[in-house]
Amino acid sequence: MNEIKAFIKKHKFIIAILLFAIIKQLLVTSLPITAYPNQLADDNMMVEMSKNIRAKQWLGEYTSDTLVKGPAMPFILAVINYLGFSYINFMSLLYTIACIYFIFQIKNLFKSKKSLLAIYLVLLFNPISYGWWTLQRVYRNGITIIQTLFIIGSMFAMYQKLKNKKPIKMLPDAIICGISLATMWLTREDSIWILPFVVVVTGIIVVNIVLNYLKTKKFAIKKFAIAVLPIIMLFLSIQTVKLVNYGVYGTYVYNELNDGYFGKVLKIIYSVKTDEDIQYVTATRKKINMLYECSPTLNSIKPQLEESLDQWDYNDRTPGDTQVEDGWFWWSLKAAVENANMYENAQKSNEFYKNVYNEIKDAIKEGKLETQMTMPSNLMSPRKNRYLTELPVEVLKTTWYVLNFQDIKTISASSDIPNDVEGIEKFQAMTNDLSATKEPNEHLEKYVERVNAIGNIYKATGLAIAVISFIAYIILTIKLIKTKEKEKILNLWLLLTGVICSYIVLAIGVSYSQISAFFSRYYMYLSGAYPLISIFCMGNICYLLETIKWKKGRNLLWKKKN
Numbered sequence: 409m410n411e412i413k414a415f416i417k418k419h420k421f422i423i424a425i426l427l428f429a430i431i432k433q434l435l436v437t438s439l440p441i442t443a444y445p446n447q448l449a450d451d452n453m454m455v456e457m458s459k460n461i462r463a464k465q466w467l468g469e470y471t472s473d474t475l476v477k478g479p480a481m482p483f484i485l486a487v488i489n490y491l492g493f494s495y496i497n498f499m500s501l502l503y504t505i506a507c508i509y510f511i512f513q514i515k516n517l518f519k520s521k522k523s524l525l526a527i528y529l530v531l532l533f534n535p536i537s538y539g540w541w542t543l544q545r546v547y548r549n550g551i552t553i554i555q556t557l558f559i560i561g562s563m564f565a566m567y568q569k570l571k572n573k574k575p576i577k578m579l580p581d582a583i584i585c586g587i588s589l590a591t592m593w594l595t596r597e598d599s600i601w602i603l604p605f606v607v608v609v610t611g612i613i614v615v616n617i618v619l620n621y622l623k624t625k626k627f628a629i630k631k632f633a634i635a636v637l638p639i640i641m642l643f644l645s646i647q648t649v650k651l652v653n654y655g656v657y658g659t660y661v662y663n664e665l666n667d668g669y670f671g672k673v674l675k676i677i678y679s680v681k682t683d684e685d686i687q688y689v690t691a692t693r694k695k696i697n698m699l700y701e702c703s704p705t706l707n708s709i710k711p712q713l714e715e716s717l718d719q720w721d722y723n724d725r726t727p728g729d730t731q732v733e734d735g736w737f738w739w740s741l742k743a744a745v746e747n748a749n750m751y752e753n754a755q756k757s758n759e760f761y762k763n764v765y766n767e768i769k770d771a772i773k774e775g776k777l778e779t780q781m782t783m784p785s786n787l788m789s790p791r792k793n794r795y796l797t798e799l800p801v802e803v804l805k806t807t808w809y810v811l812n813f814q815d816i817k818t819i820s821a822s823s824d825i826p827n828d829v830e831g832i833e834k835f836q837a838m839t840n841d842l843s844a845t846k847e848p849n850e851h852l853e854k855y856v857e858r859v860n861a862i863g864n865i866y867k868a869t870g871l872a873i874a875v876i877s878f879i880a881y882i883i884l885t886i887k888l889i890k891t892k893e894k895e896k897i898l899n900l901w902l903l904l905t906g907v908i909c910s911y912i913v914l915a916i917g918v919s920y921s922q923i924s925a926f927f928s929r930y931y932m933y934l935s936g937a938y939p940l941i942s943i944f945c946m947g948n949i950c951y952l953l954e955t956i957k958w959k960k961g962r963n964l965l966w967k968k969k970n
Contacts, residue, residue: 421521425511425528429504432532435862436500438855442544442822443843445831449473449739451547452831455838457482462489466656470754472746474657475664479649480594481548485838495839499543499550506554507531509584510561510943516568517900520957523950530946531557535816535863536938539931544818546839548595549932555595556936558588559602560910560943563609564903566635570616575630582634586641593642594649597665597787601914601936605906610635659754665738669761671786674738676768678790681780688725688733688925690789693717702771705763709748716744725927734789735926789924802919803912809929810915810937811874813867818859820852821845873945880948881908883955904947911940 416423444451453473460468461482467474488498511528518524534553536542542550562585569578589606592599613635617628649662661668682695696717700707717732720740724733732740745751750760771777782790809815825832825846832843844852881904888894888901914937921928931938 421525424525425508428529428532429508432504433497433500435855435859436538436543437494437497438852439496439538439544439818439859440820440844440849440852441495441546441835441839441841442540442819442825443832443835444545444824444826445828445835446826449476451545451835453477454482454485454547455835458485458489458838459834461486466652470657470751472742472751472757475653475659475661475668475754476597476742477548478594478596478663480591481551484551484591485546489838489840492840494841495546496543496841499554500537503537503554503557504532506557506561510557513561513565513568513581514903514947517896517903517947518950519954523954526950527943527946530942531939533862533866534938534942535813535818535859535866536931536935538818538859538863539816540819540822541930541932542816542935544844545932546835547932549935551595552592552936553939555588555592556602556939558584559592559606560903560907560940562588563606563638564906567609567613567902568899570613570631575628575634578631578634579637582637583641586638589638589642590645594645594662597663598785598917600785601917602910604913605910606638609906610639653754657754659758665786669758669765670738670742672765673761673768674741675782675786676765676772678734679779679782680768680772681778685792686731688735688789689731689737690734691732691737693730698777699768702776703764703767705760705767709744709750712747713741713744716740716747719743733926734924735921735928738787787925788920792924795920795923798923799916799919802923803915806915806919806922806929806934808871809931810934810941811870813863813870813938814931816863816867816931818856818863819844820856821848873949874941876952877945877948880952881944884948884951887955900947900951904944907940907947908944911937911944914940 445455446452454477457467457479460466461479467479467482485495488495507528510531511524514527515521515524536553537550538544539550541547542553562581565581566578566585569581572578585606589602592602614632617632617635620626620628646662650660650667653662654660659668664670665674677695677699678690680695680699682692682698684692684694686692696713700710706713717740718730720732720736720743721727721730723736724731726733745757745760751757768777772779780790782788821844823846825844827846836843884897884901884904888897891897914934918928918933921933
């Protein structure tokens with residue numbers, strides 16, 4: 409008995425970590441998926457691609473949708489299905505592993521393991537990890553929270569191990585970062601928000617290596633190679649997907665939105681200037697008519713494009729105004745091109761877009777069309793002057809939305825589950841999970857109520873915790889400036905600053921889409937923000953509590969001595 413007590417006392421931190429991991433897994437294990445076979449361009453696309461990967465047919469037959477979304481999530485789903493695991497349980501367990509990995513990478517930043525445990529618990533039970541649109545939907549937004557923790561944790565681990573004389577110590581973290589970064593990039597088209605963090609940390613590591621070389625005249629080639637390994641892995645993964653797509657479809661792109669002539673067509677259409685200023689709309693009907701005159705190739709599908717624009721007009725925030733918001737325009741363009749039989753194969757569709765691009769480009773050179781500045785991403789609408797005032801306000805709204813965990817919930821039933829028995833069975837077969845139904849299920853409801861009760865705690869306390877953490881961050885920053893022993897506190901400050909900067913980049917991106925293209929203030933698009941905010945808030949608060957405790961202990965010791 410004494411040996412057991414001694415063992416528990418010695419390993420109580422690890423035991424607590426594993427115990428809470430088990431509790432979390434038990435809480436989510438009976439949650440249902442939500443099957444949406446009617447979401448042809450979202451959930452159903454992921455499942456169909458996964459089926460094709462399982463059948464060794466890559467992403468399936470080439471259509472206008474095949475290469476618009478990354479293959480990472482379908483591939484992961486195919487692996488889960490192949491192994492016979494439950495989708496809900498596998499994704500939850502992977503998130504738990506990411507939480508554990510992260511806190512072990514920051515263990516040297518805090519004096520007490522209680523701080524690490526607090527950060528771990530807030531991350532582990534974060535409602536985003538069991539939300540309807542981030543876990544229960546068989547889609548790609550839930551995996552972002554896992555990738556975010558692995559990337560932030562591994563990059564910070566590499567930075568901390570920079571001074572280690574054995575470069576090999578950095579290698580496992582570099583590999584984890586490379587895999588996470590590559591899968592994130594090949595999951596969503598808008599993952600560019602994580603790149604500044606990766607580039608900055610990599611840059612800091614490389615600069616330190618160079619400065620050390622200037623000082624010692626010894627270049628740490630192994631450290632340098634390991635430092636840039638994640639970016640190399642990202643590049644190689646993109647090239648691999650390109651090669652596979654070329655072999656299967658005959659087109660050397662990894663994603664048609666960010667790569668190839670479709671993205672170029674979208675961007676050059678956005679670059680054409682008109683005298684109109686319609687909210688959320690860049691490709692106005694007037695502009696499209698101008699383009700018909702300049703591009704015979706685009707004019708050749710005019711009937712199909714006009715019909716498609718009429719249909720997609722009813723998907724946006726102002727249905728019936730004949731205009732299509734930017735968030736839906738590219739879908740309507742693709743649909744029109746497919747309806748015109750240009751998607752018989754990748755070569756034919758690519759040639760079509762190439763001709764449209766060159767014709768519009770020539771018209772611009774000849775002065776037939778005026779141009780305006782566009783944004784770096786093909787998917788981002790051109791900047792308008794009013795965005796300078798609208799964007800900061802929208803970022804604040806987005807932050808309020810995130811801090812209060814608005815809309816996040818778990819469900820056992822939903823009225824929008826389609827009456828599609830065959831489609832739902834397909835989802836269940838791929839995930840090895842039961843689906844939620846239209847009517848409430850008493851058995852499932854008790855599991856849903858438990859996790860929603862935890863989520864309500866986050867909703868009730870989120871804003872207050874954020875305010876306290878911001879004050880704590882100011883104190884931390886002041887302490888960093890004043891203290892002479894900067895290393896430990898600097899590392900904590902760098903982590904928290906990097907995390908909040910990553911959040912700001914993500915919030916700006918989503919907010920920009922909100923004011924310029926389509927309604928995007930959904931927690932599924934912001935899923936990566938929630939672990940970032942949790943790390944920032946709890947990291948600052950734990951530092952503040954440790955500082956207060958240390959000061960009290962020091963004062964008590966001083967009183968005893970005197």
